[in-house]
Amino acid sequence: MLINGLPGESISAADRGLMYGDGVFRTMRLLDRRIVHWSHHYQKLQQDCAALLLPCPDVHLLEAEIEQLAWEQPDGVVRLTLTRGVGKRGYAPSDAPMPTRIFSFSPAPIYPPEWVEQGVRLHLCQLRLAAQPRLAGIKHLNRLENVLAAVEWNDPAIAEGLLLDGAGHVIGGVRSNVFCWHNDVLLTPELSRCGVAGVQRQRIIEWALQSGQSLEVRDMTLDEVLTADEVLVCNSVFGLWPVRELVGKHWCEFPLARRLAAQLELAA
Structure with missing residues (x-):
């Protein structure tokens, strides 16, 4: 798991993703260290972020983090969770949010053939x-x-x-x-x-x-x-x-x- 590009397994208890579900996510198939249909996933991420007025991370930043995550786990399922980050108390978000990026890896599920x-x-x-x-x-x-x-x-x-x-x-x-x-x-x-x-x-x-x-x-x-x-x-x-x-x-x-x-x- 990577949190803002660094190995880790925890985020702030004040993160708006935890407090309010304020964020978006993508669940993607990883094959041979590459996200399948990555261009479609990133385009959808951009659209969903725009709809929530949430800053979308740069594509090159995300690609570098995917490469980092996939180095030892070349095949499986990758989830990208993007929250609005830590914010002040109350529903109203900050005028300058600092989004939290969470990449997590799981083995690919095995379904009956x-x-x-x-x-x-x-x-x-x-x-x-x-x-x-x-x-x-x-x-x-x-x-x-x-x-x-x-x-x-x-x-x-x-x-x-x-x-x-x-x-x-x-x-x-x-x-x-x-x-x-x-x-x-x-x-x-x-x-x-x-x-x-x-x-x-x-x-x-x-x-x-x-x-x-x-x-x-x-x-x-x-x-x-x-x-x-x-x-x-x-x-x-x-x-x-x-x-x-x-x-x-x-x-x-x-x-x-x-x-x-x-x-x-x-x-x-």
Whole structure:
């Protein structure tokens, strides 16, 4: 673990990331000492920081710290947490914040190989996401909704949970984004009220636009997911998983997932 470029495992108890969840983070795959799709991750970091009026570290500074972290651990998962740093008491931030950078490394998780080939089971979460347009799409540090959703199941055969908002719109997975294939149209939820717009989601959207694939980014209902020809979930750690089961609905063929995995090298 690196804190502001130095080895360490602790931050100030007055750090606003701890006090108020005031910050953002990225979770990234490290392969051969390089962050996979680093340019996309840094662009998203810049966007999220701008939305929170948080200074974004220089790209060369972060790259130097990644190189330092990866020197002895070339493969795994790297998380970058960026907080607004230590501040005065009260919600109002300082006019000149000194952000805290925390890089941490974890071994890459090992998932059942059949999840890639045969698809995964999803749990339909009872928790409903609250609407907050100001924070929608941002990977900020306030993730209690995801924590509470993740404790709804303990069956290791269930890979992920599906989250809806208060109006019943499908938003995404607990730790992933979701896509559906419906009558030759690629669908993904519109995230202007809540949810996280992940890097792999953006890459799939870019692929659809560049390849001429019909794409709709809009509100989606659970019924639309259950009647889709194919459903998949994606994130930057596991890549892409086709969905084989959700609340009694089963899928057994995954041509879209195969195509996307080949095009984008998203296979776990």
